[in-house]
Amino acid sequence: MRSSAMRDMMAITARPEVISLAGGLPDTSTFPPEAFAAEMHRIEKTAVAEVLQYGPTEGSNLVREQIVEVMAAEDTRVDAMDITVTTGGQQAIDLITKVLIDPGDVIICDAPTYPGAIPTFCSYEADVRQIEMDSDGMRIDLLEETLETLEREGKRPKFIYSIPTFQNPGGVTLSLERRRRLVEIAREKEILVVEDNPYGLLRFEGEPLPTLYSLDGGNYVVYLGTFSKILSAGLRIGWLVTPTPIREKVVLGKQAADLCTSTLTQDFAGHFFQSGRWREYVAELVEIYRTRRDTMVNAMAEYFPHGATWNKPTGGLFIWATMPDVLSSQDLLAKALSRNVAFVPGPNAYVDGGGTSSMRLNFSGVKEDEIIEGIRRIGQVAREQLKLYETMTSTDEMRLPPSTPPEEDAS
């Protein structure tokens, strides 16, 4: 289980004066109240008894049909029968892990990976191996090395978990070439890939890339989706697309967990998607998030210290930033919290405490003025710490080796 110290520190972020860049919240403030009222009115007139009742474990037919439509918007064709509706994407991660992992089994995932997946993997006692990413996503050469190492150890990973598009927390997208290679490796070695795609439709620019599921045809790729980022996180609706033998186990696992996902919210979401209004709503969200991403990137350029690096994601909700390596993001968080601003420190996205100087910053759930102010405060705290460190290490009595070796004189 992850650190309780962190959980306790994060308790402060619930206070109203704190600007939290730590969450993964969609902006739900622009959802039209009249659309909400219309769905509720329809339910009131036609479906009260139904929505107050249990539903099928695998999910309502309406929602599953709509999921087929949503996935088609990313050129991914699935059979509604292969879909299991889950209580949020988090339950999809939990169920697939529960079904596939015995203690000690290996899971391969991105480094850094989704911080919320780590407690799930750890609670099923998986042996988690992380593969570094670069600006093109998971490094497939390192994946192949790891697979070879595992083979020598006599181990076979149960699955490779990856968020190929607008990765959380890295913000990067797996290139087409690597997507093809990853799917090839899965087929060659008969290893499952769990493709988690919560953000694919939140693209700010550039051409969409095919999902791993569509490249593979659903043979070795299990697909996780969610309505949390394109409609509402509060409705708690996600899904899994799996081959039949796995689906049967997933349904059994879900039965044990909660029998079915809320009938009421499925009815709401199903009809909202059926109306087609979601396309317009997602387009609005993309506009909002693009502006916020730009605001954050500009603020970072203005306020972050020299030596800090970050990416400019072409979609999704997060930016991954790395401070000069003498700074620890956990220390920085403690200090930032005293100035009422929060972020997710890098080590939360690693099983082995990596990412010590990095942080995940969310731009989707925070208004522009707060993004600027939050980034300004983080930058200020980082500069103060850097200055203090320099002061400490530049005195004659306390001279330390520089953090990076000086360049050799070539002459």
Next chain:
Amino acid sequence: MKVALLQGGRSLERGVSLRSGQRVTEALLDLGHQVDVMDLGPDLVGRLDSSRPDVAFIALHGTEGEDGTVQALLELLDIPYTGPGVAACKRCMDKSLAKYTLRENDIPTPDWVTYSEAAIRDFGAASTFAAAVEQVGLPLVAKPASQGSSLGVKVVTDLEQVPGALITALSYDDRALLESWVSGRELAVSVLGGETLPVVEAIPTESNAYDFEARYEIGAASFECPASLGEAETAEVERVALGAYEALGCSGFARVDVMLAEDGPQVLEVNAIPGLTETSLLPQAAEAAGLDFEAMVQKILDLSLDR
């Protein structure tokens, strides 16, 4: 009785405080008291003033709750409160001041030096690090001067690690201590109403650094209560702990953290408002003394009204 239960606050120990508060609230309700739960915020004084509780139960940890800020407010409002008074809170919360006070009262505590961020930043204090390390010895522990719990604590084994460790410690407070690392058995002596409760020994399960994690997570450290100590050892540990409690002017209750080294007990710190969660050490010690959680809470209330 009408009790205002103060919990939460803005310190990094907010999460622990909420758990302490929840557990105490349950106990107060079981005892038949009327409980008004309050978080620290702009409405605090207004709420206290309008509800006029018979007593305020302070289940706050860390800055503002444990450093005398809230206590001073309650005195202004003339509302009795649990735990130590303003001055004792200040002395306990500031580890450096606490250690000076202990030394003045001949209570053993490990050697230390204190650095403020300002001294390092503005007055060239970094040039004294080597001398400080010589004085304190290695290994040493760098820790923020005023955090409860073990947040921001780092063990230093080499002079070159001092700046990094100080950056960490100074992330939690504007002053930090470099304290001599004393090896020994880690004991917690809880004091309730001026009397010591059975000594608890923390036996870390994974590493030898007893950290924040171990302090609040069931199973991360195992505790033995009463600690298996000889009669003379117990008496000496209790004498030192009670001496620390009195020297710092505590009242009601406190938890004294003691390292039992080869050459006797050394006081590391005194927690003015120790944790009151299910797994906290004061409740464990009270339990060993035959006081269940409810009885302990009632006793803490009674002590606050006797003052």
